[in-house]
Amino acid sequence: MLDIQLLRTDLESVAARLLARGFSLDIAAFTVLEAERKAVQTRTQELQAKRNATSKQIGIAKSKGEDASAILAEVATLGDELKAAEEKLAVIQAQMQDFLQNVPNLPHESVPVGRSEEDNVEVRKVGTPRVFDFEVKDHVDVGAPLGLDFDTGAKLTGARFTFMKGPMAKLHRALAQFMLDVQTNEHGYTECYTPYIVNAETLRGTGQLPKFEADLFAAKKGGQEGEGEALYLIPTSEVTLTNTVRDEIVAAEDLPIKLTGHTPCFRSEAGSYGRDTRGMIRQHQFDKVEMVQIVHPEKSYEALEEMVGHAETILQRLGLPYRVVSLCTGDMGFGAAKTYDLEVWLPAQNAYREISSISNCEAFQARRMQARFRSGQGKPELLHTLNGSGLAVGRTLVAVLENYQNADGSVTVPPALRPYMGGLEKLA
């Protein structure tokens, strides 16, 4: 959520900056709503003040044993107008809230301007794609004999669910543990175990709601019909890790807060049908090791670069070639002020594919969450929040299978993972 103060004072330039990311701010609607708000709020508060003052006098009169009926008659006429004004104000404020909740974050000045993926800017390329002396198979074909089973996933649940067995399941677990160990032991993140099901307020905090409900899975208690608050499966543990500071005022000394966790992620991704239908690139359920940092506003861009490095470490240790891309204004997510994607080399696709996305949301989420910090005797200030994958486990598995495949159908275990695989060097 943007600072409404900014919209009031600098509407035109906010609109211009949002246009760069393809969002057209309804200036007229805002202006009308804001004018109405001001008039109704002022009037409402006048009436409330009058009511409060009069009621107080009634109290004083009665306590002295005086007759209060004259004052009582005076305030009696206030009721209807006050009630109408309060109701109208509530409607306007709800409309304003709804308006603000649907406006995306402002892009940072360093973000390249562009319309789509095409306009993203490559920052650096690391590692050299391996040259194969045989015809490479994609991860579906490499994985099948090793326990990567899409048919069973489809039988149990439906399309875009995967079942893994034997070496595949073990490799998957090894990857997650390796990532978690690096982030906690070497990069200073605190390991967390979080709920996989959250309430709507939590999703509003990080910006998935109200705008992106169609991308989520909802859950209800067995046998329950409609009643009760809706709960949702987390689409990423950014949601749970970031919301730990919702409605909190943390001490400045406790910053930065660095959290990590390994969780499944559930995404219905309505609208992505037809894309990446083969294999486990795009699933309704996948695992991810997430990094979240909650920092002082002045430190957030420093933290962003640092987090990109934390994610890169994983790829480097696994010996996977990748590139770092700075997303353009048109390709960034709703809450991000700046985003870097890490794209890993997939030989079967002969392309780099997204494996991590690291964003600085500045105060966008913090404002929604009322997540603040206080230094000394100062006023509470909004924090900055950052999140990034370190990394997506499923896609990393895909990358390992494709990059480490051998002519005989076996897959070499990257040395970094061997301690997690009982020293195993090859999957066959």
Added chain:
RNA sequence: GGAGAGGUGGCAGAGUGGUCGAAUGCGCUGGACUCGAAAUCCAGUAUAGCGGUCUCCGUUAUCGAGGGUUCGAAUCCCUCCCUCUCCGCCA
């Protein structure tokens, strides 16, 4: 799932219709005392919003959340959420 008790400021805890944004204690900040410290004393100490003559003044809202009764609600009524204790069940 059954029975009961609760949710009040940074914390503890009082307040069952009226000058209550809320006693008191602790904590914290400033000051006095002191060579300095402790102790003691004095003062201050929530958040958000709105308006203005905008380092200040005025005003509104907030006592788990939402609704209701009332001129007036922390206090009464309804719904929901959460916590605790005991029993049951379960991993």
